[in-house]
Amino acid sequence: MPDQAFDHGAAAQSGQAGGAHTAPPAAVRVQGLWKRFGEQIAVAGIDLELPAGKFIGLVGPNGAGKTTTLSMVTGLLRPDQGTVEIGGHDVWRDPVRVKSRIGVLPEGLRLFERLSGRELLAYSGRLRGLPGAEVDKRATQLLDVLDLAGSQHKLVVDYSTGMRKKIGLAAALLHNPQVLFLDEPFEGVDPVSAQTIRGVLERYTASGATVIFSSHVMELVESLCDWVAVMAAGRIRAQGTLAEVRGDAPTLQSAFLELVGAQGRDAGESLDWLGGGAGR
Amino acid sequence: MSADSVVAPAGSAGPADAVSSGLTPLFVRLKLALLKNGLRQSSGRTAAFIASFVLVVLFSAAQLLGLILLRGTEYAPVFTLLITLVLALGWTFMPLFFPSGDETLDPSRLVMLPLRPRPLVRALLVASLVGIGPLFTVCLVVGSVIAVAHGFAGAVTALLGAVLTVLTCVAVARTVATLNVRLLTSRRGRDLAVLSGLVIAVGIQVVNFGWQRLARSGDLSVLDPVTDVVQWIPPASAVGAVHSVSEGAYGRGVCQLLLAVVALVLLLWVWERGLVKLMTAPDGSTLQASSGPSRKESKAGPLSRLLPDGRTGATVQRVLRYIWRDPKTKGAWITSLAIGLIIPVFNALQGTGSVYLACIATGMLGMLTFNQFGTDTSAFWMVATSISTTRDAYEELRARLLALLAITVPYTLLVTCVTAAVVGDWRTLPEVLGLAFALLGALLAAGMVASMRYPYSVPSEGSKTVVPGQGSLAWMSLVAGVVVSMVLCAPLIALTVWLHVAGHATWILLPVGTVYGALAAWAGLKAAAPGTARRLPEILGAVSKG
Numbered sequence: 120m121p122d123q124a125f126d127h128g129a130a131a132q133s134g135q136a137g138g139a140h141t142a143p144p145a146a147v148r149v150q151g152l153w154k155r156f157g158e159q160i161a162v163a164g165i166d167l168e169l170p171a172g173k174f175i176g177l178v179g180p181n182g183a184g185k186t187t188t189l190s191m192v193t194g195l196l197r198p199d200q201g202t203v204e205i206g207g208h209d210v211w212r213d214p215v216r217v218k219s220r221i222g223v224l225p226e227g228l229r230l231f232e233r234l235s236g237r238e239l240l241a242y243s244g245r246l247r248g249l250p251g252a253e254v255d256k257r258a259t260q261l262l263d264v265l266d267l268a269g270s271q272h273k274l275v276v277d278y279s280t281g282m283r284k285k286i287g288l289a290a291a292l293l294h295n296p297q298v299l300f301l302d303e304p305f306e307g308v309d310p311v312s313a314q315t316i317r318g319v320l321e322r323y324t325a326s327g328a329t330v331i332f333s334s335h336v337m338e339l340v341e342s343l344c345d346w347v348a349v350m351a352a353g354r355i356r357a358q359g360t361l362a363e364v365r366g367d368a369p370t371l372q373s374a375f376l377e378l379v380g381a382q383g384r385d386a387g388e389s390l391d392w393l394g395g396g397a398g399r
Numbered sequence: 400m401s402a403d404s405v406v407a408p409a410g411s412a413g414p415a416d417a418v419s420s421g422l423t424p425l426f427v428r429l430k431l432a433l434l435k436n437g438l439r440q441s442s443g444r445t446a447a448f449i450a451s452f453v454l455v456v457l458f459s460a461a462q463l464l465g466l467i468l469l470r471g472t473e474y475a476p477v478f479t480l481l482i483t484l485v486l487a488l489g490w491t492f493m494p495l496f497f498p499s500g501d502e503t504l505d506p507s508r509l510v511m512l513p514l515r516p517r518p519l520v521r522a523l524l525v526a527s528l529v530g531i532g533p534l535f536t537v538c539l540v541v542g543s544v545i546a547v548a549h550g551f552a553g554a555v556t557a558l559l560g561a562v563l564t565v566l567t568c569v570a571v572a573r574t575v576a577t578l579n580v581r582l583l584t585s586r587r588g589r590d591l592a593v594l595s596g597l598v599i600a601v602g603i604q605v606v607n608f609g610w611q612r613l614a615r616s617g618d619l620s621v622l623d624p625v626t627d628v629v630q631w632i633p634p635a636s637a638v639g640a641v642h643s644v645s646e647g648a649y650g651r652g653v654c655q656l657l658l659a660v661v662a663l664v665l666l667l668w669v670w671e672r673g674l675v676k677l678m679t680a681p682d683g684s685t686l687q688a689s690s691g692p693s694r695k696e697s698k699a700g701p702l703s704r705l706l707p708d709g710r711t712g713a714t715v716q717r718v719l720r721y722i723w724r725d726p727k728t729k730g731a732w733i734t735s736l737a738i739g740l741i742i743p744v745f746n747a748l749q750g751t752g753s754v755y756l757a758c759i760a761t762g763m764l765g766m767l768t769f770n771q772f773g774t775d776t777s778a779f780w781m782v783a784t785s786i787s788t789t790r791d792a793y794e795e796l797r798a799r800l801l802a803l804l805a806i807t808v809p810y811t812l813l814v815t816c817v818t819a820a821v822v823g824d825w826r827t828l829p830e831v832l833g834l835a836f837a838l839l840g841a842l843l844a845a846g847m848v849a850s851m852r853y854p855y856s857v858p859s860e861g862s863k864t865v866v867p868g869q870g871s872l873a874w875m876s877l878v879a880g881v882v883v884s885m886v887l888c889a890p891l892i893a894l895t896v897w898l899h900v901a902g903h904a905t906w907i908l909l910p911v912g913t914v915y916g917a918l919a920a921w922a923g924l925k926a927a928a929p930g931t932a933r934r935l936p937e938i939l940g941a942v943s944k945g
Contacts, residue, residue: 242717
């Protein structure tokens with residue numbers, strides 16, 4: 120049962136309490152991960168060590184390989200090469216221990232949209248072996264907190280983007296995983312829903328669980344995360360605490376632009392005729 | 400869009416009445432512009448349009464010629480009446496199934512323009528006469544009235560009747576589209592459009608059997624009672640009037656013609672009211688936002704109390720809900736159920752039937768297992784993240800199979816019993832049931848392995864059942880699966896033949912076939928489960944292309 124295996128979060132908390140000298144145990148360890156799609160290399164041999172109990176951002180421009188990486192880490196896409204361990208267990212060799220410990224909200228994949236929000240949660244919980252009464256109780260609470268109680272009997276196919284992200288998040292949280300993987304959880308989400316999702320995630324990490332989410336919005340990552348991995352063109356450019364990655368740069372945004380080599384790119388000079396109302 | 404460019408000058412022309420006077424030519428130009436611009440979008444579309452145009456012109460010409468040749472024969476009145484009725488039915492249901500076929504069908508696009516309802520109705524009606532469909536209709540109707548009109552009075556009535564029929568056809572399509580525009584532009588409308596293929600498939604079967612029956616009897620007098628009714632149904636009554644007047648029954652002819660006029664006026668009135676309501680009431684987005692939950696709370700119903708907790712219950716329930724709620728899945732099921740019933744029962748009704756034909760129902764339903772994960776679409780990731788062991792995969796497959804059996808077994812019983820009752824051959828029932836269950840088990844076994852080995856995506860929109868590029872995979876899976884299940888069934892078929900030849904009791908096939916089928920299905924599950932657990936990412940990749 121996922122709940123019984125919650126030792127890891129507690130270990131993470133003790134790691135934090137022990138001060139900066141004790142390195143927190145890794146929630147996710149990735150070594151030499153590769154993925155090619157035909158000629159194109161999507162992920163080019165990345166190594167990552169993501170600490171447990173942190174709010175971790177995987178940032179990078181579009182096409183950097185974030186979704187491919189997260190799919191391989193969560194067992195939805197088979198890597199060409201490399202190993203992935205979650206909580207010390209190999210994702211591909213020991214799926215029994217891994218799958219019960221993780222929650223996933225993928226990007227670009229559908230949900231069972233012909234179920235209502237509540238039916239989707241009931242289905243998801245029972246697939247994971249939770250008893251029916253417990254699923255009902257947790258679903259009611261999640262629907263309330265995520266502000267979906269009013270639409271719980273509507274089919275998911277009729278939900279808005281924000282509502283879909285929220286019901287997907289609820290399904291990912293239902294079995295109380297130790298590590299939560301969210302691919303672009305704030306993409307296309309209105310500010311009100313974004314704030315709700317944020318609140319739930321902050322409460323969840325405060326309990327010692329780990330959240331790993333991908334995004335290309337730097338301000339969001341800077342305000343939410345305490346640990347960041349920067350990805351570009353299928354490689355990891357930097358990883359560490361927010362302060363480490365930011366370095367001397369004033370914001371994460373400028374540090375990121377420097378890391379991906381986009382800082383010096385001049386967008387203005389070649390468009391010197393562009394001036395709107397200033398003249399012809 | 401050229402629609403704007405055509406309509407814009409009208410909108411800026413000033414008072415609404417001034418606009419209304421030139422509205423009809425404006426809408427005809429709009430329709431032509433839409434047709435032209437639609438063709439400009441792609442050369443493929445242009446080619447398809449030209450091809451269908453040529454085909455329709457040739458077909459219409461052939462129909463017209465055929466109807467003219469029919470003139471004077473005793474079959475002319477019956478045929479023309481039926482053709483007119485079928486045409487009118489086609490126009491009634493077409494907008495429901497092909498809502499995107501004509502952009503001008505959606506009057507809510509005109510809401511912002513200063514238009515009065517009556518001139519708008521007139522303009523839209525005339526504009527609807529432009530297109531391939533109306534051309535085809537005009538040819539058929541003209542042919543029909545020529546086939547039955549005789550004498551001067553007949554010719555005058557024919558002219559009136561033809562105009563009335565064409566206008567009624569066009570008006571009924573417009574009225575249906577206007578009254579259902581909210582439905583047609585919503586998700587439910589798109590769901591309905593997906594089911595159109597099914598109506599056509601089942602319709603063709605029914606027409607086919609009806610036609611065979613008619614051809615066998617060789618005597619159109621069986622249709623007399625039908626004709627007596629149809630000649631009073633507008634717009635067929637207008638064609639009926641031509642026949643009546645030509646025969647000298649002026650009173651009946653005038654009544655039939657009047658009936659057609661009243662129907663047209665009534666339709667136009669309903670359409671106008673619908674337009675006014677549509678253009679002055681709040682639109683769909685507002686209604687949707689302010690409405691409450693659309694689906695009633697489905698608290699643990701009797702079904703979910705019956706089902707076991709855990710993966711089995713959850714999956715059975717989801718699969719059954721999908722059969723009911725997902726238009727693609729529903730379409731496939733209803734087609735299989737309907738064809739599985741129509742073929743054995745209709746054949747039995749015609750006296751050419753055999754209880755063995757009931758196995759077709761089982762075969763059709765069994766073949767639905769062949770792409771178990773395809774209908775999940777990319778939502779299969781939710782299943783994939785919950786399967787860690789071969790045992791999980793086995794339970795998942797078993798639950799899907801149970802959901803299928805919950806419908807297939809009772810349906811096989813029903814179809815077999817109905818066929819046996821119609822044929823009057825109860826003695827064959829046990830052996831057919833035994834064979835049907837063995838066939839079902841073999842198909843399920845092959846289907847489970849094929850689902851694991853050759854999964855493919857089912858696009859959720861449109862009428863296609865395979866995404867481009869996976870067609871050969873789908874065919875291979877189905878053909879190989881059917882061959883394998885036939886081979887699996889061979890021992891049972893051999894046993895049946897031997898029992899018949901040797902003159903032994905054939906009821907033994909019922910228990911033997913049932914056990915054989917159950918064993919085959921169980922073996923299929925056992926064979927497919929390890930591969931399913933191992934190939935989760937590959938299956939997800941294959942079913943996520945839709």
